[in-house]
Amino acid sequence: MSIAIQLQNVTKRYKTGRSRTIVDLVAGSADAWRGREREVYSASRGAISSTIHALCDVSFEVPEGAGLGIIGRNGAGKTTLLKLISRVTWPTSGKVRVAGHVVSLIELGAGFHPELTGRENVYLGAGLFGLTRKAIDRQFDAIVQFADVERLIDTPMKRYSSGLYARLGFSVAIHSNPDIVLVDEVLSVGDASFRRRALEALRGLIASGKTVLFISHDMWNVRRLCSQILWMEDGGVRAYGDAGEIAERYMNEVNLQALANQGTALQSHRGGTGEVRYEVVETLDGNGQSSASFMQDDVMVVRATYTSTRRIEQPVFQIAIVDVDTGVVVTTASSAGSNGAGAVDGRGEIDVRFNHLPLRPRQYVLRLAITDRDQLASYDMVTAGPRFAISGQGGGVDSLVDEQDGLVTVPFEISHRPSAE
Amino acid sequence: MRTLSDQPERMSLSAYFELLMNLTRREVKSRYSQSLFGAGWAIAQPLAMMAVFTLVFSRLGQMPSGGAPYPLFAFAALVPWFFFSNSVNSGTMSLITYRNIVTKTYFPREIVPIAQVGSRLVDLTASSALFVGLLIYYNVTIGGWIAFVPVLVAMLILFTLGTTLATSAINVFYRDVSPVVQIGLQLWLYLTPVAYPLSAVPDEYRTFFLLNPLTGVVEGLRAVLVFGRAPDWDVVGISASLVTGIFLGALLLFKRTDKYFADVI
Numbered sequence: 001m002s003i004a005i006q007l008q009n010v011t012k013r014y015k016t017g018r019s020r021t022i023v024d025l026v027a028g029s030a031d032a033w034r035g036r037e038r039e040v041y042s043a044s045r046g047a048i049s050s051t052i053h054a055l056c057d058v059s060f061e062v063p064e065g066a067g068l069g070i071i072g073r074n075g076a077g078k079t080t081l082l083k084l085i086s087r088v089t090w091p092t093s094g095k096v097r098v099a100g101h102v103v104s105l106i107e108l109g110a111g112f113h114p115e116l117t118g119r120e121n122v123y124l125g126a127g128l129f130g131l132t133r134k135a136i137d138r139q140f141d142a143i144v145q146f147a148d149v150e151r152l153i154d155t156p157m158k159r160y161s162s163g164l165y166a167r168l169g170f171s172v173a174i175h176s177n178p179d180i181v182l183v184d185e186v187l188s189v190g191d192a193s194f195r196r197r198a199l200e201a202l203r204g205l206i207a208s209g210k211t212v213l214f215i216s217h218d219m220w221n222v223r224r225l226c227s228q229i230l231w232m233e234d235g236g237v238r239a240y241g242d243a244g245e246i247a248e249r250y251m252n253e254v255n256l257q258a259l260a261n262q263g264t265a266l267q268s269h270r271g272g273t274g275e276v277r278y279e280v281v282e283t284l285d286g287n288g289q290s291s292a293s294f295m296q297d298d299v300m301v302v303r304a305t306y307t308s309t310r311r312i313e314q315p316v317f318q319i320a321i322v323d324v325d326t327g328v329v330v331t332t333a334s335s336a337g338s339n340g341a342g343a344v345d346g347r348g349e350i351d352v353r354f355n356h357l358p359l360r361p362r363q364y365v366l367r368l369a370i371t372d373r374d375q376l377a378s379y380d381m382v383t384a385g386p387r388f389a390i391s392g393q394g395g396g397v398d399s400l401v402d403e404q405d406g407l408v409t410v411p412f413e414i415s416h417r418p419s420a421e
Numbered sequence: 422m423r424t425l426s427d428q429p430e431r432m433s434l435s436a437y438f439e440l441l442m443n444l445t446r447r448e449v450k451s452r453y454s455q456s457l458f459g460a461g462w463a464i465a466q467p468l469a470m471m472a473v474f475t476l477v478f479s480r481l482g483q484m485p486s487g488g489a490p491y492p493l494f495a496f497a498a499l500v501p502w503f504f505f506s507n508s509v510n511s512g513t514m515s516l517i518t519y520r521n522i523v524t525k526t527y528f529p530r531e532i533v534p535i536a537q538v539g540s541r542l543v544d545l546t547a548s549s550a551l552f553v554g555l556l557i558y559y560n561v562t563i564g565g566w567i568a569f570v571p572v573l574v575a576m577l578i579l580f581t582l583g584t585t586l587a588t589s590a591i592n593v594f595y596r597d598v599s600p601v602v603q604i605g606l607q608l609w610l611y612l613t614p615v616a617y618p619l620s621a622v623p624d625e626y627r628t629f630f631l632l633n634p635l636t637g638v639v640e641g642l643r644a645v646l647v648f649g650r651a652p653d654w655d656v657v658g659i660s661a662s663l664v665t666g667i668f669l670g671a672l673l674l675f676k677r678t679d680k681y682f683a684d685v686i
Contacts, residue, residue: 002423003425006425014684015684015685083524083683086526086527087429087527088523088524088525088526088527088683089680089681089683089684090680090681095427096427097425097426097427098425098426098427099423099424099425099426100423100430101430102430102527104525104526104527106525106526107521107525110521110522110525110526111521111522111526113447113450113451115447115450115451115454116447116450116451120443120446120447123439123443124440124443124444124447127436127439127440127443128440128522128526128528129526129528130430130432130433130436130440130528131436132433132435132436132439133435133439179423
């Protein structure tokens with residue numbers, strides 16, 4: 001199979017700090033003239049030429065027609081990588097070689113101008129991707145249809161919603177006859193239905209032999225789109241290979257870090273009157289050990305401590321498991337019958353024990369609230385607690401991607417009876 | 422079969438030209454949209470300056486205008502001057518203004534400052550039309566030398582392009598360029614024979630004035646349009662060679678540095 005993208009020993013350094021001025025230029029060339037190079041300091045304004053290694057000796061190849069997920073923490077060098085491949089920027093050393101027409105979606109609709117109409121911006125935006133008017137004419141209907149903007153196409157884009165803006169930007173990019181598409185975390189804008197269609201469109205491109213590089217923090221989407229993953233860390237390649245395997249390794253590590261963050265105090269900015277507040281929340285395994293990674297069969301205990309500033313009769317403790325993409329999956333509340341907390345005054349602790357977790361393997365967060373007995377007034381409300389992850393039984397993250405659709409796992413049997421002719 | 426290349430993809434010539442046209446249109450449209458007077462503002466600027474120059478230099482200063490009506494004499498130079506000055510002024514900041522697309526997509530970067538100059542062609546056309554009106558009003562006879570106008574206009578555009586390419590590129594790296602350019606342009610107006618003829622310049626300063634490529638353009642346009650005679654070939658010749666050299670040098674500078682634009686903007 002032929003190669004679409006090839007990086008050889010690519011290093012990229014950035015100079016940081018304030019913009020240079022003529023004064024620095026003069027000072028710098030005076031030094032150069034004296035035959036030395038040094039950091040230029042200005043007492044009042046600080047160092048101006050500290051260097052950052054955005055990428056350090058990176059080499060890899062991407063075969064044509066691959067879907068490659070690029071993952072890693074913020075600042076790992078993911079976006080720099082895409083900018084190098086799209087020729088927005090050039091390597092300090094090393095070679096970046098690319099075969100074919102590259103279209104980058106580093107920001108959706110970056111070339112659009114709000115005073116121009118949608119139609120004019122389609123021509124402007126596609127022109128930036130190197131298309132001629134004739135080629136745009138041919139694609140125009142498809143672009144408008146995909147973005148679903150027929151009604152507003154002759155309206156200045158300043159009247160568009162940000163979602164619509166992004167949709168048209170995405171549509172222009174994927175219809176610009178690309179061989180290679182670079183996507184940088186842009187699917188986080190727009191609504192769920194657009195995200196789904198955008199993902200479908202990218203899958204379609206891969207299926208038709210185009211190469212797609214996809215930066216995302218959402219392991220779920222990466223797994224759905226990409227067969228390979230490039231894991232970036234501190235400007236270098238941490239791992240490159242089979243998507244299932246690397247996604248699992250990455251998740252495990254992220255979960256370990258989450259574990260280290262367990263038991264830390266919850267954020268102070270939150271809703272409610274504050275008469276009772278959650279203090280510390282952690283997730284424990286069946287043995288009472290702190291954990292952030294569970295199998296579907298495992299026991300999980302959510303332990304939360306609270307403090308009240310006065311005596312409160314029968315407060316209701318609510319703890320929900322939330323999937324960031326789809327919303328609340330499980331809710332629990334302490335109000336029902338013998339579960340009731342009675343009265344609280346001062347400090348205390350509550351446990352919610354889940355005997356098993358038939359949830360789809362992915363990451364979840366906790367949402368916690370404390371309300372009065374009738375659940376009318378809220379004392380405390382924290383929308384994002386600690387993260388934890390659930391892995392499937394046996395197959396785990398490795399199981400077929402489509403099996404991970406939906407919200408819960410329930411036991412089932414399928415029987416098949418062909419009718420006898 | 423596509424082959425690996427370490428150079429950016431070549432844009433087809435038609436795609437390049439169409440993108441230039443689109444960016445130019447975007448520029449014109451955003452400048453004049455929602456303004457009542459629209460492109461009329463393009464002629465207001467040289468017209469107002471002509472009135473002031475006529476009062477100050479002609480009425481109060483008794484500036485010679487070689488027998489031509491002074492307003493016409495001044496306007497013939499103000500039209501090319503404002504094309505140059507406005508282009509350079511907005512062109513210098515253009516790559517910064519367009520940082521959004523410069524740092525996010527690849528396309529030939531010179532298109533951005535060229536589109537700025539292109540958008541000022543609209544203003545140039547509007548004020549030229551007014552100049553034709555003035556020619557008729559003052560009942561000036563047009564001679565055969567008018568055929569030379571396209572050459573002079575080409576020199577003007579080429580010099581404007583060269584200057585804009587250079588200042589926009591340097592301004593990416595050193596933001597001091599923009600204020601320097603603004604002050605420089607104000608002084609430059611008075612160091613170019615716009616309000617006065619080159620013949621009024623004392624001999625010891627003449628060489629200095631000839632090093633200004635706009636001198637040849639302005640004097641040339643005035644000669645063929647206002648006075649209906651051949652331009653001073655020495656002056657125009659010097660300007661033409663300077664313009665060519667500056668344009669090529671600026672283009673080279675721009676293409677040498679444009680790889681680093683996205684890193685420092």
